[in-house]
Amino acid sequence: MTDDREIRVRFSPSPTGMFHVSTVRTALFNWLYARKEGGAFILRIEDTDLSPSERYYETIVLEGLRWIGIDWDEGTDVGGPLGPYRQSERLELYEKYAKVLTDNGLAYPCYCTEEELRAVREQMLAKGVPPRYSGKCRKLPDNKRRRLETEGRKPAVRFKVGNGSIQVNDFIHGPVTFDAESIGDFIIIRSTGMPAYNFAVVVDDALMKVSLVIRSEDHLANTPRHILLYKALGFDLPQFAHHALLLGPDKTRLSKRHGIAALEVLRAQGYVPEALSNYLAWVGGGLGGTKEVLSRDEMVKAFDLKKAGKKAAVFDQAKLCWMNAAHLRFLPPEEVLGYWLDMGVGRILRDRKRLLEVIPVVIDNVETLKQLEGLLEIFTEKNIAFSMEAEEVLRADHAGKVLTALAAALEPAEAPGSKEAYQDIVKQVEVASGYKGKSLFMPIRAGLSGEMVGPELEKIFCHLDKSTLLHRVDRALSYIATQD
Ligand code: GLU
Numbered sequence: 281m282t283d284d285r286e287i288r289v290r291f292s293p294s295p296t297g298m299f300h301v302s303t304v305r306t307a308l309f310n311w312l313y314a315r316k317e318g319g320a321f322i323l324r325i326e327d328t329d330l331s332p333s334e335r336y337y338e339t340i341v342l343e344g345l346r347w348i349g350i351d352w353d354e355g356t357d358v359g360g361p362l363g364p365y366r367q368s369e370r371l372e373l374y375e376k377y378a379k380v381l382t383d384n385g386l387a388y389p390c391y392c393t394e395e396e397l398r399a400v401r402e403q404m405l406a407k408g409v410p411p412r413y414s415g416k417c418r419k420l421p422d423n424k425r426r427r428l429e430t431e432g433r434k435p436a437v438r439f440k441v442g443n444g445s446i447q448v449n450d451f452i453h454g455p456v457t458f459d460a461e462s463i464g465d466f467i468i469i470r471s472t473g474m475p476a477y478n479f480a481v482v483v484d485d486a487l488m489k490v491s492l493v494i495r496s497e498d499h500l501a502n503t504p505r506h507i508l509l510y511k512a513l514g515f516d517l518p519q520f521a522h523h524a525l526l527l528g529p530d531k532t533r534l535s536k537r538h539g540i541a542a543l544e545v546l547r548a549q550g551y552v553p554e555a556l557s558n559y560l561a562w563v564g565g566g567l568g569g570t571k572e573v574l575s576r577d578e579m580v581k582a583f584d585l586k587k588a589g590k591k592a593a594v595f596d597q598a599k600l601c602w603m604n605a606a607h608l609r610f611l612p613p614e615e616v617l618g619y620w621l622d623m624g625v626g627r628i629l630r631d632r633k634r635l636l637e638v639i640p641v642v643i644d645n646v647e648t649l650k651q652l653e654g655l656l657e658i659f660t661e662k663n664i665a666f667s668m669e670a671e672e673v674l675r676a677d678h679a680g681k682v683l684t685a686l687a688a689a690l691e692p693a694e695a696p697g698s699k700e701a702y703q704d705i706v707k708q709v710e711v712a713s714g715y716k717g718k719s720l721f722m723p724i725r726a727g728l729s730g731e732m733v734g735p736e737l738e739k740i741f742c743h744l745d746k747s748t749l750l751h752r753v754d755r756a757l758s759y760i761a762t763q764d
Contacts, residue, residue, distance in 0.1 A: 287319025412464025523589025564593030
């Protein structure tokens with residue numbers, strides 16, 4: 281920071297639908313920065329464009345943030361000294377500051393209609409000139425203004441933009457210069473009375489004493505407007521940090537087209553918050569170093585905003601999967617179980633104690649929570665379904681012979697659930713059936729687990745009781761019998 285102001289950052293989403301992972305990443309950068317620097321993290325909701333029926337999107341954002349492990353020091357639900365933290369509850373403030381600007385001759389009412397503005401815009405485009413407001417209402421004589429008022433036209437309020445250049449000293453990009461000329465007078469209050477984003481954001485950031493504005497690069501072009509407003513209102517300028525965007529594998533902005541844009545989607549696919557936050561902070565280089573899988577505390581320590589935002593980050597689901605698998609192995613079984621139960625109804629009926637016992641047995645074999653389902657069933661259900669691959673193995677000629685030998689070896693075994701007992705039984709089956717290697721192990725795996733991938737056979741033996749093992753072999757043999 282260039283000054284000694286208290287460090288205060290904010291995340292200010294406009295909740296208009298699903299919670300986009302790019303937006304989650306911006307929240308995460310703000311949060312990591314605040315926690316690293318010991319500053320305050322504010323959550324402000326930009327909802328002036330929302331209809332009442334869209335209010336529940338705010339809940340989606342809050343819920344999503346909590347899930348991914350982001351907490352906030354000030355916000356709509358927790359309050360704080362500089363609230364309210366929802367823009368729709370701050371309308372008088374925008375009115376008040378817009379009046380300051382109009383009273384000082386720095387803003388003026390604009391009566392142009394949408395159609396008039398569109399027509400001028402099209403003319404400018406046709407002439408090959410970058411479109412901007414013509415300044416028509418700036419010079420409107422008082423009598424004309426009064427006439428439009430009596431006609432009932434509701435004006436918007438426009439800010440007067442002068443000449444010269446405006447410099448943004450960006451924390452990530454360094455100095456970036458904009459030409460004021462190209463901006464044109466812009467709307468600060470719409471004709472509906474609602475503030476425009478460019479205005480509300482300045483009033484809010486200034487009054488909430490935000491010291492560093494961290495947001496995505498697409499807002500860099502808005503920043504000269506913000507700087508002009510800060511200066512016109514006599515507010516202290518914050519610092520700005522515009523981070524690069526998150527892209528899809530085809531290097532275009534990550535969107536629904538890529539099938540992975542929403543936090544909810546990734547959550548439903550079985551990613552855990554520890555891994556997703558780690559991935560979003562890591563992709564693009566924000567965590568530096570050689571260690572990739574980090575706990576939340578390690579992430580806070582390692583986070584470097586300058587590195588995090590410099591280059592465009594390409595979302596790679598295979599890498600996220602890998603990171604998820606790594607985190608799943610680190611997490612205590614209670615937490616894995618909690619996340620897994622959260623994913624679906626009905627699971628709550630399962631035996632919790634048993635699930636906690638078998639999660640460590642299967643965790644090395646999964647990359648996402650979704651894959652856990654089939655593997656846990658191996659240990660929690662008596663009857664298991666055979667996958668297509670398992671059925672194919674069971675249909676092979678020798679499978680019946682192997683499984684009949686297995687049943688015979690299991691019958692007299694007192695407790696097959698040990699490493700030694702397992703090795704002994706397999707040996708007996710090998711001798712009795714005359715098969716070894718894949719021909720021996722594949723039918724056993726298919727019959728006992730119903731899956732051709734999953735935990736090692738030894739683990740399956742060691743975590744199932746004798747009656748279940750026998751029951752499974754019988755079912756597999758019955759299946760084989762129906763295939764003849
Ligand atoms: N509501 C804006 C957005 O979601 C916030 C931009 C900003 O951080 O200033 O893009």
